[in-house]
Amino acid sequence: MVEAILEAAARILEDGGLAAFNTNAVAERAGVSVGSLYQYFPGKTALLAELIRRRRSELMDGLQREAASAEQRDLPSVVNGFIRAAIAHQLDRPRLATSLEYAEMMLPIDAETEALKRSIAETVASALALHGVPDPATAARDLSALTRGMVDTAGLFGETDTTSLERRVRRAVYGYLGIGLNA
Amino acid sequence: MVEAILEAAARILEDGGLAAFNTNAVAERAGVSVGSLYQYFPGKTALLAELIRRRRSELMDGLQREAASAEQRDLPSVVNGFIRAAIAHQLDRPRLATSLEYAEMMLPIDAETEALKRSIAETVASALALHGVPDPATAARDLSALTRGMVDTAGLFGETDTTSLERRVRRAVYGYLGIGLNA
Amino acid sequence: MVEAILEAAARILEDGGLAAFNTNAVAERAGVSVGSLYQYFPGKTALLAELIRRRRSELMDGLQREAASAEQRDLPSVVNGFIRAAIAHQLDRPRLATSLEYAEMMLPIDAETEALKRSIAETVASALALHGVPDPATAARDLSALTRGMVDTAGLFGETDTTSLERRVRRAVYGYLGIGLNA
Amino acid sequence: MVEAILEAAARILEDGGLAAFNTNAVAERAGVSVGSLYQYFPGKTALLAELIRRRRSELMDGLQREAASAEQRDLPSVVNGFIRAAIAHQLDRPRLATSLEYAEMMLPIDAETEALKRSIAETVASALALHGVPDPATAARDLSALTRGMVDTAGLFGETDTTSLERRVRRAVYGYLGIGLNA
DNA sequence: TATGAATGAGGATTCATTCAT
DNA sequence: CATGAATGAATCCTCATTCAT
Incomplete structure (x- = not known):
C-alpha cells in the first residue's frame, strides 16, 4: 500500500509536477482512498519527504558502493563510478528528479533527509580527498551540481x-579535476 | 506599475518559491490592487511567463554581446565570455532563478519564450560551431546545463x-571542449 | 470492556471537551479497537447518551436516598440532603459534567434519559410539595439550576x-425557599 | 456584512448548537460566500470569539450602568439592578447563550475576552465590597453562576x-447575601 | 483606470462507520 | 468476538478571477 501510494505520487510528479501534486490525485491514482493515504503518511509534505528520502537513499547506495573501494582505485576510476551511479540514478525519471530537487530546495527539510544529504556530500568529498583533490568539499558540490x-x-x-x-x-569532470583524458 | 508588479513577483518567488506565489500576495507586495494586476497581466501564468521571458532575454543579451565578436576571438576567449555572462546573470538571485527554471520546465510555455530559448541555444551553438566544436547543439545544451x-x-x-x-x-567547460587550460 | 470504554470517553471529555470526543480517540484511550467500541455501542451518540444516562442515574440515586425519608424530616434537612448529594455528584469532575450537560441540551435525547430527567425533577418537586413549597415544579427546576x-x-x-x-x-437555596438560616 | 455573518452564526448556534456551527453553514445562512466570511474573520474560532466578546460586552454595559451609581444606592437596589441586567441580557436567546458559554469554557480564549471576563467579575465584586459583603470575589462568582x-x-x-x-x-440572591426580603 | 470586495471551486485533513480477517 | 485497515463524506481554508464602483 505504501508502495502503491509512493509510486502514484511519483507518477503524478512526473506528469504534472508539483502543481498537480495533491493528496486527492495521489490517492485516486494509487487506487486508494484519501483516508488510507493519511493512514500511512501524516500529510502531503511527509509523502513528498519520503519520496525525497528514498531517492536520496538510492543515490547514496550507488555512490557508497563506488566509494567503498576508492582507496584501491585511482581517481579517474573512482570518478567514473560516481558518474555512472549518478546517471543510472537520474536519467530514467528526469521530471520526477527535477520536481523532487525543487521541493527539496524549497521545503523545510526534516533532519533525517538533511543528514542524508550531508552524508552524500561527505562520501564524495572523502573519496576526492583521498586522491589529493584540493578543497574536496567544494569540488564534491561542484561536481554533483554539474x-x-x-x-x-x-x-x-x-x-x-x-x-x-x-x-x-566525464570530459567536464576530468577537466574540472585536471585529469588528462588519456589518464 | 508593470515594473512594480514584476519586481514584487520576483521577490515573492525569492522568499517563498512557487508555493508562495499567488496573485494576491504579489499585488499586495507591489502595493497595487489585484484588479490592477489583472489589468496588465491576463493571469497568474502570464505574469510568471513574463518573468521568465525577461530573465531569458537578459541572458540572451549577455550571450549575444559575446557571440557578436566570436569570429574575431579564439574559442577559450568566447567561452570565457559566455561563462562570465551566465554567472553575472544567475549568481545574484539564485532562488529566483531556480524557481523560474522549474516553472519554465513545468508550465506549458508560450511560443515567444520557446523561440527565445531556442535562439539562446543557437547563439551558443553557432559560436561553438564557428570554432569547430563537434555536435555543437549538444555541446551548447551540455555547457548551459553544466x-x-x-x-x-x-x-x-x-x-x-x-x-x-x-x-x-571554466575548468569543467574547457575539459568538456578538450581545450587545454594553458590555452 | 464497556466500563473501560465509558471511562475513556469520560476522560476525553474532561481533557478536551466535546470537540475532542471522537470514536477513534475513545477507543485508543480505552485500549480497545474501534470495532469493539461499535460492538458495544451502536454509535458515537449512543456512547454519549450512555454517559449521560449513567450520570443522571447516579444523581438520581443520591437524591432518591434523601427523598425517601423526606416525610420524616423537616424542609431544611431535606434540602441540605439534596444540596450535599448534588455537590458530591458534580464537584469532582466539573469539566465532564459541563460537557455532558451541554450535550444533553443539544442532542436529540432518547426517551429513557428524558424519563430519567423528568423523574429527577419530580423527586425533588414531590419532596418540596410535601413541605408546602408553592409551585414545587418551578422551585425544583430553579433550585437544580441554581x-x-x-x-x-x-x-x-x-x-x-x-x-x-x-x-x-445553602444560603441561596434557603433564601429562595424563604427558610430562615437559623431554622 | 460583518453583522450579517455574526447574526447568521448566532442563529446557527441557536438552532443546532456548536455541532452545527461550521463555516459553510454560517456563510450560506448569511447569504454570502465562504470567501467573504474569511475576508472578515480569520477563521471559525475568531468568529466564535467575536460572538462571545460581543455578548460579554453587552452584559458588561448593563452591569456597569448599575455599578456606576452603586455608592448612592443601598445593596438590595444595586443587586436588583444586576439581576435585571443579567435577565434582560440572557433570557431572550438561551440556546445561544448556552453554546457561547460552553465554547468560552472549552476554547483557548484570547486575551481581550479574558480581560473582559475579569473586568465583569471585578465590577460586580467592587459593588458588593462597597456595601460590606464579605469575600466579594467569591460572592460575585457565586451570584453570577447562580x-x-x-x-x-x-x-x-x-x-x-x-x-x-x-x-x-432575587430570593436566592438575597438569601445568599443575608438580606431580609423586607429590606 | 484603479480598486478591492465577493465569489466559489479546489485542495488538505478528519473522523464516523464498515467489514474482511 | 476482536481487530484495525479502508472508506469517503464533511469540513476548514486558500486563492485565481471577476466586476461593480
Whole structure:
C-alpha cells in the first residue's frame, strides 16, 4: 500500500509536477482512498519527504558502493563510478528528479533527509580527498551540481543513451579535476 | 506599475518559491490592487511567463554581446565570455532563478519564450560551431546545463565570489571542449 | 470492556471537551479497537447518551436516598440532603459534567434519559410539595439550576472544599425557599 | 456584512448548537460566500470569539450602568439592578447563550475576552465590597453562576415573564447575601 | 483606470462507520 | 468476538478571477 501510494505520487510528479501534486490525485491514482493515504503518511509534505528520502537513499547506495573501494582505485576510476551511479540514478525519471530537487530546495527539510544529504556530500568529498583533490568539499558540490545539471537536461531532452552522456559528463569532470583524458 | 508588479513577483518567488506565489500576495507586495494586476497581466501564468521571458532575454543579451565578436576571438576567449555572462546573470538571485527554471520546465510555455530559448541555444551553438566544436547543439545544451547547475548551487550556498566560481566553471567547460587550460 | 470504554470517553471529555470526543480517540484511550467500541455501542451518540444516562442515574440515586425519608424530616434537612448529594455528584469532575450537560441540551435525547430527567425533577418537586413549597415544579427546576450553576463554576475554579461551597449554596437555596438560616 | 455573518452564526448556534456551527453553514445562512466570511474573520474560532466578546460586552454595559451609581444606592437596589441586567441580557436567546458559554469554557480564549471576563467579575465584586459583603470575589462568582444557571434554564423552558423570574432569582440572591426580603 | 470586495471551486485533513480477517 | 485497515463524506481554508464602483 505504501508502495502503491509512493509510486502514484511519483507518477503524478512526473506528469504534472508539483502543481498537480495533491493528496486527492495521489490517492485516486494509487487506487486508494484519501483516508488510507493519511493512514500511512501524516500529510502531503511527509509523502513528498519520503519520496525525497528514498531517492536520496538510492543515490547514496550507488555512490557508497563506488566509494567503498576508492582507496584501491585511482581517481579517474573512482570518478567514473560516481558518474555512472549518478546517471543510472537520474536519467530514467528526469521530471520526477527535477520536481523532487525543487521541493527539496524549497521545503523545510526534516533532519533525517538533511543528514542524508550531508552524508552524500561527505562520501564524495572523502573519496576526492583521498586522491589529493584540493578543497574536496567544494569540488564534491561542484561536481554533483554539474553532473545533475547535465543529466537532468539530457533526460528532459529524451536522451537514453547512457554511453554518450557518460562520455560527455566525464570530459567536464576530468577537466574540472585536471585529469588528462588519456589518464 | 508593470515594473512594480514584476519586481514584487520576483521577490515573492525569492522568499517563498512557487508555493508562495499567488496573485494576491504579489499585488499586495507591489502595493497595487489585484484588479490592477489583472489589468496588465491576463493571469497568474502570464505574469510568471513574463518573468521568465525577461530573465531569458537578459541572458540572451549577455550571450549575444559575446557571440557578436566570436569570429574575431579564439574559442577559450568566447567561452570565457559566455561563462562570465551566465554567472553575472544567475549568481545574484539564485532562488529566483531556480524557481523560474522549474516553472519554465513545468508550465506549458508560450511560443515567444520557446523561440527565445531556442535562439539562446543557437547563439551558443553557432559560436561553438564557428570554432569547430563537434555536435555543437549538444555541446551548447551540455555547457548551459553544466554551468547553470554549478552557478545555481553556488548561489544557493551563498557564494558571491565571482572569480573563484568562474575559474571552477571554466575548468569543467574547457575539459568538456578538450581545450587545454594553458590555452 | 464497556466500563473501560465509558471511562475513556469520560476522560476525553474532561481533557478536551466535546470537540475532542471522537470514536477513534475513545477507543485508543480505552485500549480497545474501534470495532469493539461499535460492538458495544451502536454509535458515537449512543456512547454519549450512555454517559449521560449513567450520570443522571447516579444523581438520581443520591437524591432518591434523601427523598425517601423526606416525610420524616423537616424542609431544611431535606434540602441540605439534596444540596450535599448534588455537590458530591458534580464537584469532582466539573469539566465532564459541563460537557455532558451541554450535550444533553443539544442532542436529540432518547426517551429513557428524558424519563430519567423528568423523574429527577419530580423527586425533588414531590419532596418540596410535601413541605408546602408553592409551585414545587418551578422551585425544583430553579433550585437544580441554581445549584448546578454554582457547583459547576466552583469546580471549574478548582474548589474542592465541600463545606464552604455547601454553606454558600445553602444560603441561596434557603433564601429562595424563604427558610430562615437559623431554622 | 460583518453583522450579517455574526447574526447568521448566532442563529446557527441557536438552532443546532456548536455541532452545527461550521463555516459553510454560517456563510450560506448569511447569504454570502465562504470567501467573504474569511475576508472578515480569520477563521471559525475568531468568529466564535467575536460572538462571545460581543455578548460579554453587552452584559458588561448593563452591569456597569448599575455599578456606576452603586455608592448612592443601598445593596438590595444595586443587586436588583444586576439581576435585571443579567435577565434582560440572557433570557431572550438561551440556546445561544448556552453554546457561547460552553465554547468560552472549552476554547483557548484570547486575551481581550479574558480581560473582559475579569473586568465583569471585578465590577460586580467592587459593588458588593462597597456595601460590606464579605469575600466579594467569591460572592460575585457565586451570584453570577447562580443567576446564569437559573436564567438559562428558565429560557430553555420557554419562560418569557421577566417579573416572575426576577422575583425568584432575587430570593436566592438575597438569601445568599443575608438580606431580609423586607429590606 | 484603479480598486478591492465577493465569489466559489479546489485542495488538505478528519473522523464516523464498515467489514474482511 | 476482536481487530484495525479502508472508506469517503464533511469540513476548514486558500486563492485565481471577476466586476461593480
